[in-house]
Amino acid sequence: MGIGVKQIELGPLANFIYLIADPVARDCAVVDPAWDVPEISKALAENGWNLSKIIITHNHPDHTNGVGRMLKAHDVPVYVHRADSYALREFGKNVRSSESGDKIRIGALEATLLHTPGHTEGSQCLWVEDRLVSGDTLFIGGCGRVDLPNSDPEKMYRSLRKIATLPDKTLVFPGHHYAEARCAPLLGEKGGNPYLKVSATRGLEDFLSLVGM
Numbered sequence: 337m338g339i340g341v342k343q344i345e346l347g348p349l350a351n352f353i354y355l356i357a358d359p360v361a362r363d364c365a366v367v368d369p370a371w372d373v374p375e376i377s378k379a380l381a382e383n384g385w386n387l388s389k390i391i392i393t394h395n396h397p398d399h400t401n402g403v404g405r406m407l408k409a410h411d412v413p414v415y416v417h418r419a420d421s422y423a424l425r426e427f428g429k430n431v432r433s434s435e436s437g438d439k440i441r442i443g444a445l446e447a448t449l450l451h452t453p454g455h456t457e458g459s460q461c462l463w464v465e466d467r468l469v470s471g472d473t474l475f476i477g478g479c480g481r482v483d484l485p486n487s488d489p490e491k492m493y494r495s496l497r498k499i500a501t502l503p504d505k506t507l508v509f510p511g512h513h514y515a516e517a518r519c520a521p522l523l524g525e526k527g528g529n530p531y532l533k534v535s536a537t538r539g540l541e542d543f544l545s546l547v548g549m
């Protein structure tokens with residue numbers, strides 16, 4: 337089955353915004369619309385894709401500050417994990433509070449939302465066709481901050497352990513361009529990303545000392 341993935345780097349924090357599409361049906365979801373909404377709209381138009389939903393990996397503003405402007409042009413549902421949905425309540429009827437395991441259709445594609453708390457309580461990843469859009473949970477070579485007000489390092493440890501059980505051929509698409517690579521196979525991250533490796537192979541104490549908690 338075909339899948340279209342467009343990765344767009346925007347904003348002062350090197351955020352990655354994703355368009356995930358069924359190129360045959362021309363149906364498209366945007367993950368974490370932020371910063372430069374005209375640039376996102378331009379990418380949609382260039383590919384001839386129709387936006388049918390917004391998916392939010394977590395409620396930090398650098399991932400959500402384009403939602404309101406996107407909704408002005410596209411009256412579509414906004415999927416956010418229920419634990420992070422409070423920050424989007426201004427979007428009222430458009431908000432869909434999601435749970436782990438929820439399925440989202442993008443044309444003929446079926447995407448699964450995986451709850452991966454730790455960076456925020458409601459952080460979630462999108463898993464579709466052996467791609468994992470990992471937000472600020474898993475970066476290439478790193479993981480998201482766990483020292484913020486809604487962070488929990490122990491939950492991050494368990495979330496990274498869960499991600500490590502996904503198929504090795506999974507490609508990781510992170511929420512920021514913090515490493516040289518823009519995406520990377522999960523197999524390589526399991527060996528080369530110390531946060532993922534320690535989570536998958538060692539106890540909680542080792543993870544906590546790695547993150548300095």
Ligand SMILES: [Zn+2]
Pocket residue numbers: 394396455472480
């Ligand atoms: Zn964040």
Ligand SMILES: [Zn+2]
Pocket residue numbers: 396398399472511512
């Ligand atoms: Zn971020």
